[in-house]
Amino acid sequence: xxxxxxxxxxxxxxxxxxxxxxxxxxxxxxxxxxxxxxxxxxxxxxxxxxxxxxxxxxxxxxxxxxxxxxxxxxxxxxxxxxxxxxxxxxxxxxxxxxxxxxxxxxxxxxxxxxxxxxxxxxxxxxxxxxxxxxxxxxxxxxxxxxxxxxxxxxxxxxxxxxxxxxxxxxxxxxxxxxxxxxxxxxxxxxxxxxxxxxxxxxxxxxxxxxxxxxxxxxxxxxxxxxxxxxxxxxxxxxxxxxxxxxxxxxxxxxxxxxxxxxxxxxxxxxxxxxxxxxxxxxxxxxxxxxxxxxxxxxxxxxxxxxxxxxxxxxxxxxxxxxxxxxxxxxxxxxxxxxxxxxxxxxxxxxxxxxxxxxxxxxxxxxxxxxxxxxxxxxxxxxxxxxxxxxxxxxxxxxxxxxxxxxxxxxxxxxxxxxxxxxxxxxxxxxxxxxxxxxxx
Numbered sequence: 001x002x003x004x005x006x007x008x009x010x011x012x013x014x015x016x017x018x019x020x021x022x023x024x025x026x027x028x029x030x031x032x033x034x035x036x037x038x039x040x041x042x043x044x045x046x047x048x049x050x051x052x053x054x055x056x057x058x059x060x061x062x063x064x065x066x067x068x069x070x071x072x073x074x075x076x077x078x079x080x081x082x083x084x085x086x087x088x089x090x091x092x093x094x095x096x097x098x099x100x101x102x103x104x105x106x107x108x109x110x111x112x113x114x115x116x117x118x119x120x121x122x123x124x125x126x127x128x129x130x131x132x133x134x135x136x137x138x139x140x141x142x143x144x145x146x147x148x149x150x151x152x153x154x155x156x157x158x159x160x161x162x163x164x165x166x167x168x169x170x171x172x173x174x175x176x177x178x179x180x181x182x183x184x185x186x187x188x189x190x191x192x193x194x195x196x197x198x199x200x201x202x203x204x205x206x207x208x209x210x211x212x213x214x215x216x217x218x219x220x221x222x223x224x225x226x227x228x229x230x231x232x233x234x235x236x237x238x239x240x241x242x243x244x245x246x247x248x249x250x251x252x253x254x255x256x257x258x259x260x261x262x263x264x265x266x267x268x269x270x271x272x273x274x275x276x277x278x279x280x281x282x283x284x285x286x287x288x289x290x291x292x293x294x295x296x297x298x299x300x301x302x303x304x305x306x307x308x309x310x311x312x313x314x315x316x317x318x319x320x321x322x323x324x325x326x327x328x329x330x331x332x333x334x335x336x337x338x339x340x341x342x343x344x345x346x347x348x349x350x351x352x353x354x355x356x357x358x359x360x361x362x363x364x365x366x367x368x369x370x371x372x373x374x375x376x377x378x379x380x381x382x383x384x385x386x387x388x389x390x391x392x393x394x395x396x397x398x399x400x401x402x403x404x405x406x407x408x409x410x411x412x413x414x415x416x417x418x419x420x421x422x423x424x425x426x427x428x429x430x431x432x433x434x435x436x437x438x439x440x
Contacts, residue, residue: 016336020368023332027372027413030325032379035409037311037318039384042405043398044205045307047298048196052132055094057258057266058300059087059273062291063250063280068233075291076231077200077304078252082285083276088124088216092272093258094265097127098216100254101201101228106163106212107175116162118176119227120212121198122219128154128185130259131197136160138170138185141215145184149217153181159211160186176212177224193398194306196297198255201228204306205398226253270294322412326420333365334424358425365421366414373413380409 047053061083062075069075079087084098100122105115127133128140137160141152153174160169169183191209195202214224225243230253232238238245246253260266270292277290295303384399 019332019336020371023329023368023417024371024375026325026328026332027369027417028375028379030322031373031376031409031413031416032383034315034318034322034412035376035380035405036383036387036399037315038408039380039399039401039405040387041307041311041315043400044194044311048192048194049131049297052259053297055259055261056130056297057093057260057269058295058297059256059258059269060293060295061087061273061277062288063252063286064233065286065288068236069291073291075293076252078229078231079254079256080250080252081247081254084254084256086276087256087258090272090276092269094261095126095130095259096257097124097130098254098256099123099127099198100216100219100226101198102214102219102224103227104177104224106159108163118159118211119207120210120214122214122216122224124216126259127197127213127257130257134188134190136186136188137168138183140213141184146215146217149215149221151179151181151218152184152215154185154187154213155183156187156209156211157189158208176214177222179222181214194301196301197257198228199301199304199306200255204301204304220247228253266294322416326416329368329417329420330423333361333421334427336424361425362418362421365417365425368421369414369417370410372417373410376409376413377406380405 049056059079060075060077061079062069063080063083064076079098088096088098102120102122103118104120105117107115125141125143125146128135133140136157138154140154141150144150145152153176155163155169155174157166160166163169163174164172169186172183173180174183175181187210189209191207194204195207196204223243226246230246230251232249232251236250238249238251240248258269260269273292273294274290277286277292280286281288301307381401384401387399
């Protein structure tokens, strides 16, 4: 029976090619626009580490007090050196790491070449297993390397190719920032987007991935200055100049991640943060009640507004366009179906039920939906290729067309057309055969 309905639908659509083309174009453009916007939104709002994000948390400590809080009462987005070191020393998480951005240069093996500027981070050794960082050769460094500020480094795949031709360079020496560092490991290409482990410094997106990671204590001992953002409370700038002054100030410049295995561990860590604030009160460093936060990774990305507002607005506008296209399709289908009232009357007089008439017209709507979906697939591909004209390149490059997106586009086209055709089909099925036969 379905094949019969589809055959009738194809014959009917061929009789009015102009009207059919208008409906296919309306659905195709609506689906293409909405799927292009969704491709970008999906890329920037996806979970960067879905298998583990529920166990990753970002602690915030209010070391500034009420006078310097944001209008919403939130504590600073990063930690100062004193609080970051206290959290690392107490080690109340399963794994944890203080993080700050560094920008040293590396000395090429060819001494005649100029040093290569790098982007990297100073972290603790637990950073790598906590975030499941993939390695091509070797691994991260040990807790002992952290404790003694060992001159070791983990380098990225691109830097390994530039310095060592892509070979296994574990144990070799790289000259970084005027010092020699032993290569402990070489990462596979790793560039999570957003850069969830330090959105404050990176803004969330962009870059080709970290060139290197150094031990936190090693970078501090080498006076490797912060290459990321630094925020200081009003009127309380560092007392001393330079990197040493920054370490002894209330300025925030250190990101922090903690891995907590279950709800009980999360609750214990919240209590620990409050206990830490109470201890700072007792020492006279804090003069206000605890005002800490402990957000899961997804909540933290939302709090930092990592998903750009432009992509959200584009998504809403595209969905609005699809809704307008559906409304137009409703009108076109209604006019098309009611114009065939005579045909409907004859079929009803010959015994066709209202349900059969309704299914026939929904079959026509489904055929239009498939054709509109095919056009929508093409327009989605073109739209994704053209996103760089309206969005920053680092965002446009994240959007891509894949099988799930194409399948969703096709399903959306058929579903939207069936929904748009539901009212016209029901309306057409209620045509009274007696009135139509009298007018024939």
